[in-house]
Amino acid sequence: MKRLFSSFLAALDKGLTLANPLFAKAAWHLRHPTRRTFAWGLAALPVLFVLYVLLLIPFTPSIGDIRKAKIEQPAQILSADGKLLAEFKPSNREWVKLKDISPNVVNALIATEDHRFYQHFGLDWRRTASAALHTFSGDRQGGSTITQQLARNLYPDEIGRAPTLTRKLKEAITALKIEAFYTKDEILETYLNTVPFLYNAYGIEMAARTYFDKSASELNVLEAATLTGMLKGNAYYNPVLNPERALQRRNTVLAQLVKYGKLTPAQYDGLARKPLRLDFERQIEPPGPAPHFTQQLRKWLVAWADRNDYNIYSDGLVVRTTIDSRLQTMATQAVTLQGNQLQNIANSAWGTRAGCSADKDLLRTFLRETPDFRAARDTGLSDDDALKHLLADRKLVQSVCDTKTRVQADFLAMDPRTGEIKAWVGSRDFGVDPFDHVQQARRQPGSTFKPFVYAAAIEAGAKPDDKLPDNPVQIELAGGELWKPNDEDEPSGRMISLRDALAYSRNRITAQVMESVGPNRVAKLARAMGVRDSQLDPVPSLALGTSPVTLKEMVSAYSTIANLGGYVEPLMVTRIEDRNGNLLAEFSPATPRRELPADAARTLVDVMRDVVSRGTGASIRTRFGVRGDVAGKTGTTQGNADGWFILMQPQLVAGAWVGFNDSRVTLRSDYWGQGAHSALPIVGDFFQRAQRSRLVDSHMKFDTAQQPGWFAERAERLRNWIESLFARTPAQPDKQVVARAPARRAPVAPPASAVAAPAASEAAGASAVQGEVREMPPLLPAPGSEAAPTTPPGNTVDGETHGGGAAALAPTPTPDDVVPPDARAQGGEGSNNGSGAN
Incomplete structure (x- = not known):
């Protein structure tokens, strides 16, 4: 090998020695061209030019690209009922x-x-x-x-x-x-x-x-x-x-x-001699009937197209989505109508026409956060002088006030059986508010998070009729701090069932349930049921909805409840076709994954029926006339910063959120700030329209009948057989084994309070309902004998009452406020805002 390499080097050296004279001769001819050399050079130029052109051809658009450009078509986004939602140009x-x-x-x-x-x-x-x-x-x-x-x-x-x-x-x-x-x-x-x-x-x-x-x-x-x-x-x-x-x-x-x-x-x-005569107006691309949905869909479709070598702008893809254009229109109308009404209330409360005159201190805070303030400071002005300069600019002040006090709202509806998204409204007006509050905004869910607490308790063995005392709650946190959740009314020591605690959103009872099952268990269950993207802090105040989440997550999790414990991933697209209608991809609903035992889900649905039958969400029936088998939950956070309502029906789950982009801004009303009066009307209006149009079947019912186990069924048959042997009268046919379900109360006037309600609440016309005091299972602490009532227990119509939390925690949400006597008499939601002590 060494000899071969030496021979190669010798040959190379010899070749270079022979070539040197040739290179030298060529260089001499270039410096001293002859006529013949000049002629050959001129003849070579066209050849070199042609060769250069041939080399450029592969770097120009191909024949396929030319043909594609001739028939370039943007992707068309269609609704489930065949209506055009958007074109991706x-x-x-x-x-x-x-x-x-x-x-x-x-x-x-x-x-x-x-x-x-x-x-x-x-x-x-x-x-x-x-x-x-x-x-x-x-x-x-x-x-x-x-x-x-x-x-x-x-x-x-x-x-x-x-x-x-x-x-x-x-x-x-x-x-x-x-x-x-x-x-x-x-x-x-x-x-x-x-x-x-x-x-x-x-x-x-x-x-x-x-x-x-x-x-x-x-x-x-x-x-x-x-x-x-x-x-x-x-x-x-x-x-x-x-x-x-x-x-x-x-x-x-x-x-x-x-x-x-x-x-x-x-x-x-x-x-x-004639002038130009322009009629100029910028052209804005029409947003379409579901702009926030198509905005999110575009991101997904781009990724799909890249993986499968398609272009969404030119290949003529036809994307068939799950959106129902009729339900989408109804949702948009409901959000617009309620949003405009709440905006009038906000304008009045904040004095927006006078530049937020109702809260000058907060306005000054807003101005200090603007780029204009920083620019004024950069010129050398002091903080006070810069602020005075900005306050003198009426146009700027009005713009900041209008932006901060603009009411925001969103809405989402999906089929719990398939995960298909049927309506998606990300804001009141896409042109003004392109930010998608459904999927991008994370806000505290308030009392809408409570069903996960009760779901964990029911899964662990608790029953709806189990009762806990309405006593002061004091939970020690890490670091020695104390969390003391409160309701609007003072602790009464009376017994309240879990069913009533959820129906009227009682904070002290919910906190006791959370302490019994543990925050980690509740957070894990909520994640499994659908709250999968947001961070849930496993702390006691999580029971009252302190961890921010998105509306999409909450509707997805409630769909798991409506689907009797089976989680189905949300679905936006059913199929993708080419321009000729040939199928390129098909997307079927995911197989439901069992995240909550079916029996526990049936019990939870039954308990949540009471929220809309006689609890904080009763106006869904009395005001909007929503018929059929429905269940849901209201929610309001501390200071009325967020209003929530989610309604479940066997074939459709719909939820809405109302608030402001800046949580420091609220409707400043203990009545309109509640989820029952801000978010519930959006869902109620939507469901009312959908049922009238027969797009939602009001005759469908949740399958909540509890199925007896194998042992219980055979024990019942044995008992009936023994009774028939020793009966004095002729044996009767075997009785049908009826599924044992929690006792239901008729949707009549709300029951009397189990707590010492204020005089105003007592005057609301609540009537007492007798109830058996059931011995609590080991899951929940047994009530002390000193707390046992001497009068028949009942329920309060004061609705959700949230308390504060430890100083180390995020502000504890407060649920829905007390309904005025006239609204309460109509079965409307009632709740009181309370503040907690550390």
Whole structure:
């Protein structure tokens, strides 16, 4: 091997020695060319040029790309009932056929940009040579044909825009390819639909709407000349900012029309003296009926398309979603109606017309957080002087006040059996509030989190009729701090069942249940049931909803309850097709995963029925007339910063949240700030519309009948058989084994309070309901004998009453406030805000 390597080096050295004279001779001839050498050099230049062109061909758009551009179509997003929700366009453009474009536009374009358009095959050699001569003489001119310009517009990345020979050659090669696959009319149509016109207007149709408020088919000669004139330089000849230049350029285009016989000199004289007469308005791409949903869907679809080698902007994909356009319309209307009503209340409470005059201190805090304040400080002003400067700017103050006090609301509905999302409203107005509160906003859920606490207790063996004393609760936290949750009324020592505690959202009872089952167990169960993206802090106050979550997570988790313990992942898309209807992908609902035992889920649904039958959510029936088998939960957080309501029905679960982007801003009303009066009307209005339209079957019922176990069923049969043997009367047929379910109370007037309610609450007309005091299982602490009531236990109509928490914790949410006597008499939600002590 060593010998072979030595031989190779020797041969290489010999070769270089022989080559050196040849290189030296070639260099001498280059420095002293002969006529023969010069002739060979001239002959080699075209060959080298052709070789260079051939090398560039692979770096230009392929034949496949050219064909694809000819039939480019954006993805269409369709609802489950076949309605168009959106089109994913790369720009604000609406494609129109050439026959639907005014002939004035075509004439002006050809006369100005490429008058031999119908005679060449992509390159106009005469014009190119003329442009080159003018450029060499110092008067730079463009020689690109319409086809070459189209090549630049369609493939800016592949061709580029640098003024180099390489770019011009790529452009020419691509133009020849386009001419091979496009007809002349197709080239004109494609060009006019892809050329930019500023202000996010692409194509002649959007340009006509933007500058003249009309369709491209209606453009007259002057308007067509104005738009055509912009093609030489959009910014320079912008008719909005540079009207004089645009007018001169328009008249130049008119002169070209005269030159090529499309106008007479007399017509030109009359037209050239007329002003521009713009009717300018920026064109905003229509958001569609479900803009927040399609915004989230776009992210998912882009990832899917990348994995499967598709382009959502050009491959003509047809995406069939789970959204029902009719339910979507109803949800949007409900959010808009309630949002506007609450906005009027907020405007009055905050004095928005006078720049948040109702709370000047908070307004000053808002102003200190603005970039304007920081800019004023950077100029050397003190804090006080900078603030005075901003307060003097009425326009700024009003803008900050309007932004901070704008009521926000969102809504989501999904089928609990399949996870299909049926309606998605991320804000009151997508144009004003594009932020998606359904999936992106995390807020404290308040009492809507309580069902997970009771679900954990029921799973561990608790029964709805188990009772706990309404005594003061004091829970020691890590670090020695104490958490003391409160309700609006003082502790009474009376017994309250778990059923009533959830129906009327009693904080002290819920805290005792949480202490019994443990925060870790509740957090784990809530995550399993659907709260899977947000962080849940396993602390005692989690029972009252202190960990922020999204509405999508909460509706998904409630769907697990409605699906009797089976979690199904939310689904947005059912199938994707190509432009010809061929199936590309199909997405079926996921198989339900058992996260809560079916018996526990049945019991929980039955308990949550009482919330809307006689508890804090009763107005869902009395005010909105929602029929059928429904269950739900209200929620309100500390200071009424967040209002929640989620309603479950066997085929649809719907939830709403109401609040402000800044939690320091509230409706400042102990009545309107409750979830029962802010969020519940959105869900109630939606369900009322859906039932009237028969899109929701009010006859469907939850399957909550408890199924007896194998041993219990056979024991019952044995008992019946023994009784039949020793009966004095003739044996009766075996009785049907009836599923044992928790006792239900009829939706009549709310029962009397089990606590010492304030006089105002007592005057609400609550009636007492007798109830058996059941011995508590080991799961829950047995009530002390001193707490046992001497009068029949009952329930309170005062509804949800939340207390505060330890100072180390996040602010403890407070549920829904007390309903005025007139509303309570109608079965409306009632709750009191309470504050806790450390």
